[in-house]
Amino acid sequence: MIRLLVLIMVISALYREVRAQTDLQLVWQKYTYPTHISFANFSKDGNYIYCSFGNNIHKMDVKTGEFISTFDNTGMIGVPFSMSISDLGNYIITINSSIVTIWDTKSEKLLKNIHFEKKPGYDGALAVDISPDEKYIIAWVTRWINDNTTSASIIVYDFNNDTTISQIPFNEGTRIVRITHNGKYFVTGSSYKDNYHKWRDKLTLWETGTWKPVSIIENTGESESQGEYNHIKFSYDDKFVGSLTRSPRVVHLFNLETKSLVLTSDISKSAINFEFLPDSSYISFNYDDLQVFSLKDLKFKKKFNYLGWGMTSSPANKNIFIYGADNVSLLNQNTSGIIENKINELLFDISTENGKIIISNKNDYSVNLQIAVTDLLGKIILSDNINEMQPNEKVSLNIILQSGIYICNLLSGNKKYSKKIEILR
Numbered sequence: 001m002i003r004l005l006v007l008i009m010v011i012s013a014l015y016r017e018v019r020a021q022t023d024l025q026l027v028w029q030k031y032t033y034p035t036h037i038s039f040a041n042f043s044k045d046g047n048y049i050y051c052s053f054g055n056n057i058h059k060m061d062v063k064t065g066e067f068i069s070t071f072d073n074t075g076m077i078g079v080p081f082s083m084s085i086s087d088l089g090n091y092i093i094t095i096n097s098s099i100v101t102i103w104d105t106k107s108e109k110l111l112k113n114i115h116f117e118k119k120p121g122y123d124g125a126l127a128v129d130i131s132p133d134e135k136y137i138i139a140w141v142t143r144w145i146n147d148n149t150t151s152a153s154i155i156v157y158d159f160n161n162d163t164t165i166s167q168i169p170f171n172e173g174t175r176i177v178r179i180t181h182n183g184k185y186f187v188t189g190s191s192y193k194d195n196y197h198k199w200r201d202k203l204t205l206w207e208t209g210t211w212k213p214v215s216i217i218e219n220t221g222e223s224e225s226q227g228e229y230n231h232i233k234f235s236y237d238d239k240f241v242g243s244l245t246r247s248p249r250v251v252h253l254f255n256l257e258t259k260s261l262v263l264t265s266d267i268s269k270s271a272i273n274f275e276f277l278p279d280s281s282y283i284s285f286n287y288d289d290l291q292v293f294s295l296k297d298l299k300f301k302k303k304f305n306y307l308g309w310g311m312t313s314s315p316a317n318k319n320i321f322i323y324g325a326d327n328v329s330l331l332n333q334n335t336s337g338i339i340e341n342k343i344n345e346l347l348f349d350i351s352t353e354n355g356k357i358i359i360s361n362k363n364d365y366s367v368n369l370q371i372a373v374t375d376l377l378g379k380i381i382l383s384d385n386i387n388e389m390q391p392n393e394k395v396s397l398n399i400i401l402q403s404g405i406y407i408c409n410l411l412s413g414n415k416k417y418s419k420k421i422e423i424l425r
Contacts (some may be wrong), residue, residue, distance in 0.1 A: 055073060155168075277318075408422055
């Protein structure tokens with residue numbers, strides 16, 4: 001009887017563990033060429049995705065993946081090279097031509113441009129973030145002194161009243177500023193030359209209110225060329241901060257309480273991006289796939305076949321939006337193991353043989369196909385059409401690819417299918 005009870009308890013524990021493992025289910029996937037999304041953020045309620053491409057912001061419906069409106073960008077100068085949204089969701093902030101631009105999500109209009117530059121084209125804002133309570137922004141700003149000299153500082157700015165709250169001299173080249181979700185701290189991702197004239201990457205934690213540095217979390221690299229940070233993100237519970245350096249392309253995960261490094265991505269691969277998943281329990285490293293790790297035991301959990309260089313997530317509905325190249329995908333963080341959404345699904349087998357791509361129709365009906373093969377940067381390598389492809393028919397695409405990773409996109413009517421393929425020669 002005791003053995004039976006123990007066995008039941010063990011099976012029950014294993015069952016709970018299996019059900020608790022995060023699964024990322026594909027809700028929809030779309031082929032977006034020629035549109036290339038540069039940045040994206042979810043709305044506060046998770047029902048919309050604000051996407052930056054061209055010189056404007058476009059609003060996407062999460063349910064359909066279709067764009068439903070475009071912001072009024074009257075007064076816009078240049079093209080955004082960074083974008084973030086406040087935790088309350090009322091404002092989007094971008095940097096374009098070293099000008100900080102505030103966008104109102106309710107009116108869907110450009111609200112104001114903030115000019116920190118003294119001599120346009122020579123100085124201005126290069127990094128910015130907005131506080132969770134929407135009371136101020138923190139920007140790293142360079143100021144022109146003369147043609148041979150500039151100074152730099154961190155500026156805390158009340159954008160509602162157009163006043164400077166604090167200005168801290170900081171001459172280390174900074175391309176990312178991020179504020180914690182609770183607003184207590186912010187980090188700067190900077191690069192500088194040490195006494196041996198080697199470039200180093202530095203992650204500094206600052207306290208808001210006092211505007212003083214608390215800790216140097218990371219001070220790494222000894223390179224001949226400037227590295228800088230590509231991404232810095234906080235977990236939703238602010239217990240962890242992750243950083244992705246440009247060279248080498250490695251993700252480091254730090255515990256904010258202990259200020260210690262707790263996880264590093266595979267240094268033999270080139271990391272593209274990473275994201276804290278909505279339940280704050282997992283982090284995914286994006287190489288040529290998604291790899292999910294638990295933040296509880298810091299162990300690898302699962303690998304997924306989704307690809308994209310841009311990622312953002314929503315705690316409101318546990319969705320993850322992946323963009324990049326010519327595809328966008330919406331995933332849902334499902335812990336039940338049950339696939340709830342399969343829409344616009346096509347059944348195909350895509351394989352490779354001697355550098356060629358082989359497509360097999362696994363549907364029980366004939367299809368007309370539009371095909372686009374792209375590299376990871378979105379460059380189209382091949383565009384082709386197949387008419388009346390019969391069930392179980394195999395077609396070899398008329399191209400021989402070099403070694404590398406590609407995306408094969410298939411479109412038939414309103415149905416879409418994409419797959420990552422790897423060519424080894």
